Amino acid sequence: MGFLDALFGKEKKVEVPPFYDIVCPFCFQKFNPEDVVFRASHSKEDDEEFCLQEDETLNKYGDRFDLAPLPDMEAVIDPDKIPFEYKKYVDGVLVEIVDKYGIPTRRRLCPKCHNELPLTAGKVPGNIISIVGASQVGKSVYMTTLIHTLQNFTANNFDAACLPVSVDVSRRFRELYEDPIYGDGELLTSTRKTAKQEPLMFQFKFKNDQKPPVTLVFFDVAGEGMVEKEYMDIFAAHIKNSSGILFLVDPLQMRTIRNKISIKREDDLGDFTARYDEPREVIIGMFENFIGNEEKGKTNIPTAVVITKSDMLKILSGEDYIKENSNIFNNVTHEKYFNINEFENINGEVKRFVEKVDRAFVDAMEVYFSNTAYFAVSALGSNPIEQKIQSTVSPVRVDEPFLWLLYQLKYIEGRRI
Numbered sequence: 001m002g003f004l005d006a007l008f009g010k011e012k013k014v015e016v017p018p019f020y021d022i023v024c025p026f027c028f029q030k031f032n033p034e035d036v037v038f039r040a041s042h043s044k045e046d047d048e049e050f051c052l053q054e055d056e057t058l059n060k061y062g063d064r065f066d067l068a069p070l071p072d073m074e075a076v077i078d079p080d081k082i083p084f085e086y087k088k089y090v091d092g093v094l095v096e097i098v099d100k101y102g103i104p105t106r107r108r109l110c111p112k113c114h115n116e117l118p119l120t121a122g123k124v125p126g127n128i129i130s131i132v133g134a135s136q137v138g139k140s141v142y143m144t145t146l147i148h149t150l151q152n153f154t155a156n157n158f159d160a161a162c163l164p165v166s167v168d169v170s171r172r173f174r175e176l177y178e179d180p181i182y183g184d185g186e187l188l189t190s191t192r193k194t195a196k197q198e199p200l201m202f203q204f205k206f207k208n209d210q211k212p213p214v215t216l217v218f219f220d221v222a223g224e225g226m227v228e229k230e231y232m233d234i235f236a237a238h239i240k241n242s243s244g245i246l247f248l249v250d251p252l253q254m255r256t257i258r259n260k261i262s263i264k265r266e267d268d269l270g271d272f273t274a275r276y277d278e279p280r281e282v283i284i285g286m287f288e289n290f291i292g293n294e295e296k297g298k299t300n301i302p303t304a305v306v307i308t309k310s311d312m313l314k315i316l317s318g319e320d321y322i323k324e325n326s327n328i329f330n331n332v333t334h335e336k337y338f339n340i341n342e343f344e345n346i347n348g349e350v351k352r353f354v355e356k357v358d359r360a361f362v363d364a365m366e367v368y369f370s371n372t373a374y375f376a377v378s379a380l381g382s383n384p385i386e387q388k389i390q391s392t393v394s395p396v397r398v399d400e401p402f403l404w405l406l407y408q409l410k411y412i413e414g415r416r417i
């Protein structure tokens with residue numbers, strides 16, 4: 001045993017912090033678990049403090065999404081007013097209080113917006129993964145196939161399980177995303193800016209208890225809002241408090257590629273995005289709203305640049321852009337470890353491709369993001385015709401950028417295989 005080992009004890013225990021800061025998955029403000037407030041679990045008509053009442057804070061939150069005010073509800077209790085012996089802590093986190101009527105409540109609310117927090121908030125590290133990108137780049141479809149793949153394949157490949165945090169999340173994911181795409185072969189309508197954005201939360205839990213679980217918060221933003229100041233005011237907080245960013249770029253939205261593909265397609269029937277914003281505008285929108293305020297005007301949040309709809313690039317193979325036998329078109333499975341050789345190949349190839357077709361975009365990425373890597377995915381595996389998926393959904397490389405983020409966040413190990 002070496003001198004240092006002897007001094008510090010060989011098995012140096014990793015200190016687990018007693019709690020984690022909570023980032024509210026609704027309004028994205030960050031706070032200490034001690035600062036939560038509670039919703040009473042009952043009401044008393046003759047008590048002004050405990051009668052059913054309007055929750056102005058919660059209504060103000062709903063207002064941003066044009067939601068009608070909610071009916072009167074149970075009182076909000078500030079735990080500061082509760083004596084210590086009436087508070088219950090689990091793993092260092094305040095989880096329950098008993099009110100003056102002796103009735104307990106476990107409904108923890110965000111102090112800033114009064115939405116109810118998930119059970120795990122503050123107990124395990126929460127990681128918001130933001131999916132950003134211009135209008136119609138494929139954010140909603142990608143999120144759907146990514147979550148589907150994580151639940152059905154990836155989790156198992158990494159000795160983990162990926163489960164929705166609540167029955168409500170499970171139902172919403174199935175009804176709004178999974179069933180239309182996997183069941184009916186229908187595409188989704190463009191995500192509306194004004195619709196209330198409820199995050200989809202999943203728990204990625206390793207079978208090895210020593211590894212902390214990861215709470216993943218997916219947020220499906222509306223692309224049309226990404227370049228608008230007002231919309232970004234709300235979402236800047238969310239992106240800023242993310243642990244990782246998936247920055248989606250549609251090759252069909254890059255001018256050079258767009259022209260090439262539209263000539264080559266001739267009378268192919270497949271869908272072709274009509275609306276498009278240059279991906280650089282999304283960076284500028286993000287810069288104005290949060291990156292500009294970061295140290296040195298740069299963000300160090302790991303950011304995966306993900307080229308979507310890679311199936312469309314097949315049309316270009318033969319050109320000097322992409323070879324027919326390119327890695328981009330082959331699905332790969334990362335198992336147990338993040339495969340670093342495979343990663344380096346794809347990162348190099350995709351980055352060279354983007355440099356060729358949109359040098360200015362790569363330059364902008366380099367100026368504002370300090371930790372990036374490049375990927376290419378096809379969420380569907382083929383091009384839909386008239387908003388209908390033609391064959392079974394067969395995603396290509398969809399979980400790779402996500403696994404790179406987990407690797408960057410040190411949840412999984414990387415190996416040269």
Ligand SMILES: Nc1nc2c(ncn2[C@@H]2O[C@H](COP(=O)(O)OP(=O)(O)OP(=O)(O)O)[C@@H](O)[C@H]2O)c(=O)[nH]1
Pocket residue numbers: 133134135136137138139140141142187188189190191192221222223224271308309310311312377378379380381382383384387
């Ligand atoms: N060829 C091909 N087309 C795709 C793929 N994924 C998405 N698309 C096409 O892109 C369109 C837009 O996808 P969405 O996921 O709805 O795009 P979005 O980024 O959520 O768009 P907004 O909600 O408007 O911001 C779909 O209707 C499909 O036509 C893919 O993997 N391959």
Ligand SMILES: [Mg+2]
Pocket residue numbers: 139140141189190191220221222223
């Ligand atoms: Mg969408």
Ligand SMILES: [Zn+2]
Pocket residue numbers: 024025026027028029110111112113114115
């Ligand atoms: Zn909140």
